[in-house]
Amino acid sequence: QVRDLVVISGGKGEAGVLSASVSNNSGEAQRIAFALPQAQPVYAEAPAHSERRLSEATQVQLPAVPVNAGDVVTLSVQSQSAPAVLVVVPVLAASGYYATLAPTAPPATSTATATP
Numbered sequence: 001q002v003r004d005l006v007v008i009s010g011g012k013g014e015a016g017v018l019s020a021s022v023s024n025n026s027g028e029a030q031r032i033a034f035a036l037p038q039a040q041p042v043y044a045e046a047p048a049h050s051e052r053r054l055s056e057a058t059q060v061q062l063p064a065v066p067v068n069a070g071d072v073v074t075l076s077v078q079s080q081s082a083p084a085v086l087v088v089v090p091v092l093a094a095s096g097y098y099a100t101l102a103p104t105a106p107p108a109t110s111t112a113t114a115t116p
Contacts, residue, residue, distance in 0.1 A: 001025075002032065002054075002077055007091045008101040009065040015103040016065035016091065018044070023051040025079065034086075035076045036062060046079075061103055069093035 002024045009016035024030050024046035035041035044060045046052065054060055067073055069091050078084035094102030 005075070005077070005087065005089050006098070007062065007065055008071060008094050008098045008103070009062075009069060010094065010103065012066065012068045013064050016062040017055050017094075017101045017103050018042070018062065019101055020054040021051065021100065022046045022054050024048060030079045030081060033076070033078045034060070034062070036066065036073060037076075039063070041076070041078075043056055054063045055101060059101070059104060065091055067091055081103075098116050 003021040003023075005018065005020040007016040008019055018034055022032065022044065027048050028047045029048050032046060033041040034044070039062070042062060042092045043059055044054055065073060070093075072088050072090050074085055075089050076084045077087055092098055094100075
């Protein structure tokens with residue numbers, strides 16, 4: 001289950017960090033895919049029987065966000081045990097509550113683990 005999903009980005013064409021609460025009540029770890037339209041997905045792992053803040057320890061980044069902060073993007077979200085769902089997600093600037101989630105570097109890999 002993914003709640004409170006937002007994208008933190010410095011602007012159009014720049015990387016965006018995903019922030020959300022991710023919970024997994026199953027007995028198996030789940031790999032979650034997040035993708036912008038016509039883009040390769042980025043992944044996060046949700047350990048079995050857990051609830052974690054996505055990007056708290058390791059950032060999960062979209063390589064290029066197509067809009068500026070204050071707008072919205074459509075993301076596809078999918079796990080192994082659930083079909084893909086399209087969600088409309090706000091894009092926010094890295095300020096205030098989200099200041100610590102500014103993209104730290106261009107994404108080097110498309111896999112991250114959501115950990116406490």
